[in-house]
Amino acid sequence: MRISIDAMGGDYAPQEIVAGTLQAAEKLKGLEKLFLVGDETAIKTELAKHKGAVPSCIEIVHASEVVGMGESPAVAIRRKKDSSITRALELVKDGKADAIFSAGNTGAAVAGATLKLRTLTGVARPAIAAIMPTPKDPFVLLDAGANPDSTPEMLQQFAVMGSIYSREILGVKNPNVGLLSIGEEAAKGNETTKKTFRLLDESHLNFSGNVESRDLFSGKVSVAVCDGFVGNVVLKTSEAVASMISSWLKIMFRANPVRILGYFLSRGVFKEMRSHADPSSHGGAPLLGANGIVIIGHGSSNAHATFNGIRVASEAIDHDLNHLIEAELASINPKT
Amino acid sequence: MRISIDAMGGDYAPQEIVAGTLQAAEKLKGLEKLFLVGDETAIKTELAKHKGAVPSCIEIVHASEVVGMGESPAVAIRRKKDSSITRALELVKDGKADAIFSAGNTGAAVAGATLKLRTLTGVARPAIAAIMPTPKDPFVLLDAGANPDSTPEMLQQFAVMGSIYSREILGVKNPNVGLLSIGEEAAKGNETTKKTFRLLDESHLNFSGNVESRDLFSGKVSVAVCDGFVGNVVLKTSEAVASMISSWLKIMFRANPVRILGYFLSRGVFKEMRSHADPSSHGGAPLLGANGIVIIGHGSSNAHATFNGIRVASEAIDHDLNHLIEAELASINPKT
Known part of the structure; x- marks a missing residue:
């Protein structure tokens, strides 16, 4: 499987995002490609900090712009054509990646995914699913x-x-x-x-x-x-x-x-x-219903959160989550 | 001032409600009348438990029915014409009391107040104002x-x-x-x-x-x-x-x-x-906008909460709260 990672998104990007991606490359099975999307120089600097050779599944995709955490999502997606979130989404849109992880501006990830990926058959609008902790098991809030x-x-x-x-x-x-x-x-x-x-x-x-x-x-x-x-x-x-x-x-x-x-x-x-x-520990919130697996990390994502975001993305690909959703929705609304 | 108290409303009624009313009768100034509305025998039994004579401002108003905490408010208000909440509201409606305190079924208090008292001029519907604690000052949520x-x-x-x-x-x-x-x-x-x-x-x-x-x-x-x-x-x-x-x-x-x-x-x-x-400590939540002062206590109200509910009701009367609301709304919407 192939996952696209917004290397510039989040309060601790690119450092923690790159570190988490390296952990994922080492520990997760079945990864063919991890695209680190963002400023090439900054990403290379982070990769160089880590011991050993860079795993062969990691590939840098340069993007010259970054959507800031405080920017208006709609405006940023429209104007910054070469932002890391847009380029990362395009990899999914073009069929080069199966999933995307971003810990950047949540609104921009939602607006970008809706615009670039569109929705699954039977889904009017994608929804953010927050995984909420309780003393027992977490529940999904969406x-x-x-x-x-x-x-x-x-x-x-x-x-x-x-x-x-x-x-x-x-x-x-x-x-x-x-x-x-x-x-x-x-x-x-x-x-x-x-x-x-x-x-x-x-x-x-x-x-x-x-x-x-x-x-x-x-x-x-x-x-x-x-x-x-x-x-x-x-x-x-x-x-x-x-x-x-x-x-x-x-x-x-x-x-x-x-x-x-x-x-x-x-x-x-x-x-x-x-x-x-x-x-x-839950790797962030999936944006369910987009035509592509989208995992949105918390703005404060560190390497551990990034690792878990990529892990959850790989599990969603592995379980063929989006086909299951389409099949289930088709059985509810045969007319759609 | 004259305050009508739903003696049967709340998890610890009538015991704690009567006890709190007695505290109010002793400590608050300017009280002409505290009506204890509910089952006369039960209220008398509670009053008898307390030392000393019953303060002269306290008057029992008998009501044979009680709206339970789990009952459907609309149905209860319609069917139980002789419930303590209905009788207590009627004292306000008939001009015999200036305010009401109830720790009973919140929905019944809201439905009853809306039906019996109607709203202030300029108010479409009354709202429950919850007083929310913070590490600093509480805020009003409505x-x-x-x-x-x-x-x-x-x-x-x-x-x-x-x-x-x-x-x-x-x-x-x-x-x-x-x-x-x-x-x-x-x-x-x-x-x-x-x-x-x-x-x-x-x-x-x-x-x-x-x-x-x-x-x-x-x-x-x-x-x-x-x-x-x-x-x-x-x-x-x-x-x-x-x-x-x-x-x-x-x-x-x-x-x-x-x-x-x-x-x-x-x-x-x-x-x-x-x-x-x-x-x-805040005496419950006022129902703002009803044509009469209505204070809704928490279902778990004890004597202290009841005392504070009556205290807040007396302050609202003292400040002429409802006239201030009507005057302010008139200045915003002169056409109303």
Whole structure:
């Protein structure tokens, strides 16, 4: 398999992206090609830092521009024709790569993928699937931000794509789908969720009805479906609350020497928790429904996260994820 | 002032509600009447448990029915004509009370208030204003669940009502309003937020533009405005994440004796945090925009929360909150 990597995308690019790509080249099986797309000189400098010869599967594809994290996605994709994200996507579009990993500007990756790759048959719009940690298994939350105004039909497609991702990549047997709403009864929610409830209820998906956000983190569902506005709010609220609690704890543990000693004795707790909640272990969020495997890494992706992003991309290729999605959608909507 | 109290509403009713009402009767000034509405025998039994004579401002109003926490609000309000929440609302409707406090079924309180009291001039629908804790000052989040499909005009009214509540009851000077969205730029969000942005931007409110949910808990805005679906999701996601982290910590602190000792030394941290995040200190969530002061307590309200709910109700009466809201809305929409 052949994977295209946006070497310039992310807060720690190109250094950590190149380092993670080298790890992937060493550890993952079945890789024919890893394209490092970006400034050739910068990438060569990073490759030279590592011991030993550069693995033969690695190939540099030069791109002279970079889309910054703060840039307007639509404008950047339109104007920067030679950006690393655009060139990396073009490798997939031209059939030279099977998947792409980028930890750069999320909006640009979504806009670029939608424009360059288009969508799978039966998919109106691709959705960002965030893999959310819980004390038990992680769940898939989609759409996490690509489509602020999603229709019930789109939400049904998200449910299908999320279920297949959960089963194939996260290894959940018969994953159940919850419709994120503000009450468990079918009649609770807004106009969009009420219509979506009927669509999901009539489908052959393993539909568990409405799920409230307070039950998401107790592992009640494997897949939670919502529009991109709500999904993004859930994602960012949960990050904000976790970070607020962590800052609070830090301040309060420093209040007196006894507490400092208490912290010292129990610091393993916090290390364990950080590692459990670490998003880098899931390799980022797949953009499901694009005509090509697209994995979007967190902006803060380090080498480990990059490695995992490439690993997840290779698993998605290996499981033929996109053909499974198309086949399943065709069985739901024969007319499409 | 005269306050009507749903003595049967909440997980610990009537015991804790009666106890909190007695505290209010003792400590708060300017109270002419506290109506305890509900089963007369049960209320008398609770009153008898307390030492000393029952304060003269307390009056029992009998109601033979109770709306349960799990009941369908619309059905319950329609069928149970003699429920404590209905009778308590009628005291306000009939001008016998200036405000109501209920810790019962939230949906029933909202449906009942909308039906019995109607709305203030210039208000399309009342909104639940949740008072959210942060490490610094709390912020007002509205609508937290009353209107899953809110229009831009309703969101503008929520912004006005939230600002006045923040200034009058929480004591914030010149509170700023953020429009909850999924990006800071005016163009980011869904169709509703984009239209609302223009309305708020043209108004004379202290509008700070879009606020992302990740910035809510850092004290960036005093008032965050969103539709009732999104607000409810923010409220419940933040509760869920906080509770998940707390359960995680509990399990991990018990993993070995050294950590148990660490916990013992630093347990003050957790006590401090619980008390800071305790929703009972804010007395519950006001239902803003109803034609009468309505304070909705958390289902788990104890005597302290009930006392604070009554205190907040008395402050809202004292500040003439509803007249301020009507005056402000009239200045924004002279045509209404």
